[in-house]
Amino acid sequence: MIWKVALPMYNLSPRLQQAWEGLLGDLLDNLDLHAEVELVRAPPLPEFWLRPDLLLSQTCGYPYMTLLREQVTLIATPAFDFPGCSGSDYSSVIVAPAGAGIASLADARGGIAAVNDAHSNSGMNALRLAVAPLAREGRFFDKVVYSGSHAASLRLVREGDADIAAIDCVTYGYLKEEDPVSLLGIKELGYSATSPGLPLVAGKAVPPQLLARLRSGLTEPGPQVAGHMRDLRILAFHHRPDADYRRIIQLEAEACAAGYPLLA
Structure with a gap:
């Protein structure tokens, strides 16, 4: 074989x-x-x-x-x-457009979320838990857009086509080193819960x-x-x-x- x-x-x-x-x-x-x-x-x-x-x-x-x-x-x-990692646990960096007036998750109510994949722990599962206490009758966002990758989610946020995204902190750390331009215009709101x-x-x-x-x-x-x-x-x-x-x-x-x- x-x-x-x-x-x-x-x-x-x-x-x-x-x-x-x-x-x-x-x-x-x-x-x-x-x-x-x-x-x-x-x-x-x-x-x-x-x-x-x-x-x-x-x-x-x-x-x-x-x-x-x-x-x-x-x-x-x-x-x-990388920031957001603890041993072999990691978290997601929750980001928003720098100039959109979003200072917290609550400010993104009724907005657009960019998610890399519906089966992603860092992009979907972690964001779902972060938003859960703020949801009303099972809803928080007006729309969820599935981008295909964390880099594409960042691009949507950076260009104002999405209001929030959760980015794997390892991906985020790599992009900060390899392609810092991709993070221009991005505001970090904080980190999600950690998991392996x-x-x-x-x-x-x-x-x-x-x-x-x-x-x-x-x-x-x-x-x-x-x-x-x-x-x-x-x-x-x-x-x-x-x-x-x-x-x-x-x-x-x-x-x-x-x-x-x-x-x-």
């Missing part, structure tokens, strides 16, 4: 893509696996995560909990060195011994992998139990308990 690998979630610039692919390549070299693996760039999601020949990929915690738990195995979660970050996962067909080698290659990195981690602002990889990711469903449950089951 030729295993398939992809790390598609944070390739926000050519430099970052090169660093992520370098980390992956050195990890596979250290495990003497490179000849047995095919790198897939821009894989179709979520279909790619369900492939029987999946060796390693990165997913969002919300689809992990709602779609993938029985299909993949948690390998490790990166701990990033985007995990690296392996397919269920990966043998247990190989799973253990993949995990140790990340949690106890060699010098080449550690160098790429520094370039990517990754302090460490943590092996987190499946139970930790229930926090993401807890965020959803708290919003539902407040009478706000759908972002609207």
